[in-house]
Amino acid sequence: MEKDKRRERIIFAVLIALVIIINYPFLDGFLKKTFNDYEIANVTKVIDGDTLKIGNESVRLLGINCPEKGEKFSSDATEFLAEKTLGKTVEIRYGKTKYDKYHRKLGYVFIDGENVNLELVENGLANTYFPSGKNEYYPQFISAWRECIENGINLCKYSDDKCAKCIDLANWEITEQIVVLENNCNFSCNLNEWSVKDEGRKKFIFGNITLKSGESLSLTPKDFGKEYVWTKTGDTIYIRDSNSLLVLWETY
Structure with a gap:
């Protein structure tokens, strides 16, 4: 009786080994997907x-x-x-x-x-x-x-809009989540359809706003419709003109 049970265990072990060998490609892929x-x-x-x-x-x-x-x-x-x-x-x-x-x-x-x-x-x-x-x-x-x-x-292409060289990032306060843009040229700049964006999906698009010479404006998360925009672990600001060409970018 004991010999029969031992023989059954051996046969069972051999069958399991055969199943593993036959299905190795599948099992190997499964294990890699699961554990690697x-x-x-x-x-x-x-x-x-x-x-x-x-x-x-x-x-x-x-x-x-x-x-x-x-x-x-x-x-x-x-x-x-x-x-x-x-x-x-x-x-x-x-x-x-x-x-x-x-x-x-x-x-x-x-x-x-x-x-x-x-x-x-x-x-x-x-x-x-x-x-x-x-x-x-x-x-x-x-x-x-x-x-x-x-x-x-x-x-990565920079804008050739004459105002692209006028608009500066006067302040970018991560803790307070404030962006300040300033017009440093001696003429006014219309920012209609210009955009300010982070690395992800948070984006603000200007309406028909004109920034006169020497004027500045501030943007907060509320303008983006968000509770926050700039992540503390690192982020990038991209400012683009109405043709989606780059005006400036900064990262931290």
């Missing part, structure tokens, strides 16, 4: 410039923020991401927080060893975006943005 901070997957759809899908799951690209749908360069960013990734196998390296509040995965997308998120910044199709604080990727991303500024590509 990266994943190999096929891109099935591109939603916009900084969001794609792998199967039924959405992935929000970390370290960047692309223009919203309908904004200048939004379609360019989407097309760039699609050309780079759609239908291809990519490696997704996840951040410390794997999901956002919308249950999207959060990661850096690599293909053939190249960081696609970073390439979007290099091509002026995204600005840097590190709302949870600067990590090991930040130096590369801010360096790419500065180089993009030097090259004047897309989002």
Whole structure:
């Protein structure tokens, strides 16, 4: 009787081993997805410039923020991401927080060893975006943005509006959440459809406002329709003209 039970245990163990061997590719992929901070997957759809899908799951690209749908360069960013990734196998390296509040995965997308998120910044199709604080990727991303500024590509191109050299950031108080703009030219500047924006989605668009020579104006979170705008862990201010061209930017 004891021999029969022992034989049954051996047979059962052999069967389990065979199941593991036969299904190793599946199990290996499952374990990597479950216990590691990266994943190999096929891109099935591109939603916009900084969001794609792998199967039924959405992935929000970390370290960047692309223009919203309908904004200048939004379609360019989407097309760039699609050309780079759609239908291809990519490696997704996840951040410390794997999901956002919308249950999207959060990661850096690599293909053939190249960081696609970073390439979007290099091509002026995204600005840097590190709302949870600067990590090991930040130096590369801010360096790419500065180089993009030097090259004047897309989002990095400076305005040729005569008032672009007049409007200065007189004060930017993070604790008090106040932005003060001042006209330092000897003529008036109409700021209609100019914008002030953070790294993320918080954006203020001017109405038909004229700033006379020497005048200044202040913006608070209330103007943005928010409780706060500028994050204490680091942020960037972008001021753009009515054609979405860069007037000035500063970061901390």
